[in-house]
Amino acid sequence: MDWLRRHWHRVLAHAAGLVPIAILAFDYAGGRLGAIPERAAMLRTGALSLALLIAAFACTPVASFSGWRGAVQIRRALGLYGFAYAGLHILIYAFYDGQLDLEFILRDLSERPAMSVGMAAFALLIPLALTSTSGWQRRLGKRWRTLHTLIYVAMPLSALHFLWLDRDILDAPIAVAVVIGLLLLARWPPLRRAVARLRRDFAR
Numbered sequence: 001m002d003w004l005r006r007h008w009h010r011v012l013a014h015a016a017g018l019v020p021i022a023i024l025a026f027d028y029a030g031g032r033l034g035a036i037p038e039r040a041a042m043l044r045t046g047a048l049s050l051a052l053l054i055a056a057f058a059c060t061p062v063a064s065f066s067g068w069r070g071a072v073q074i075r076r077a078l079g080l081y082g083f084a085y086a087g088l089h090i091l092i093y094a095f096y097d098g099q100l101d102l103e104f105i106l107r108d109l110s111e112r113p114a115m116s117v118g119m120a121a122f123a124l125l126i127p128l129a130l131t132s133t134s135g136w137q138r139r140l141g142k143r144w145r146t147l148h149t150l151i152y153v154a155m156p157l158s159a160l161h162f163l164w165l166d167r168d169i170l171d172a173p174i175a176v177a178v179v180i181g182l183l184l185l186a187r188w189p190p191l192r193r194a195v196a197r198l199r200r201d202f203a204r
């Protein structure tokens with residue numbers, strides 16, 4: 001019980017990554033994904049990927065604004081699950097939309113900006129996922145932090161991918177873009193210093 005009290009946030013992070021894929025597989029097997037299950041699975045994995053990437057991106061500001069270090073401890077898991085769902089999303093796209101026809105996929109990437117920015121976002125996430133272990137963090141030293149600033153480009157590109165899809169209702173993509181914008185703003189050094197000062201004043 002004591003273990004759970006200390007590690008509940010890790011359990012929650014792994015549940016956030018693993019439960020949705022179990023539900024997706026369950027729905028797929030039970031024929032509950034509607035008339036075009038492949039499309040439903042592609043949309044669901046895209047949405048899950050973005051949600052988990054945003055959750056991972058929120059960890060640093062949550063930790064620095066609240067002082068709760070647990071947020072930093074679950075950042076990597078959330079990011080890796082987000083990356084895995086993006087990989088699955090692209091795989092389903094390649095099989096279902098692209099019919100594994102490389103020529104068609106490359107043409108689609110060059111003709112639809114939403115697809116090319118999505119691919120750029122995914123490409124930027126690859127080195128982050130590969131170097132996410134503490135071994136790589138140690139090996140790269142200061143360069144690890146520099147490399148991981150790629151997330152500041154990958155997140156806006158993911159928002160742009162969502163905004164650029166051919167949709168009539170843009171409420172969700174706009175909300176996502178605003179959240180990502182605020183999370184970027186939260187990293188602005190003057191704002192972080194002001195919040196740190198406020199926290200110190202309150203602690204006295």
Ligand code: HEM
Nearest residue numbers: 043046047049050086090093115118119121122158162165
């Ligand atoms: C980090 C990378 C990516 C993220 C976070 C992401 C996220 C998303 C999200 C949130 C949606 C909308 C889901 C919904 O409406 O419920 C979506 C749709 C879609 N994504 Fe991605 N995506 C990424 C990369 C890609 C890539 C590389 C491709 C293909 C080259 C792609 C192809 C699509 C397609 C075809 C749709 C559906 C478009 C439609 O409505 O017809 N995505 N994606």
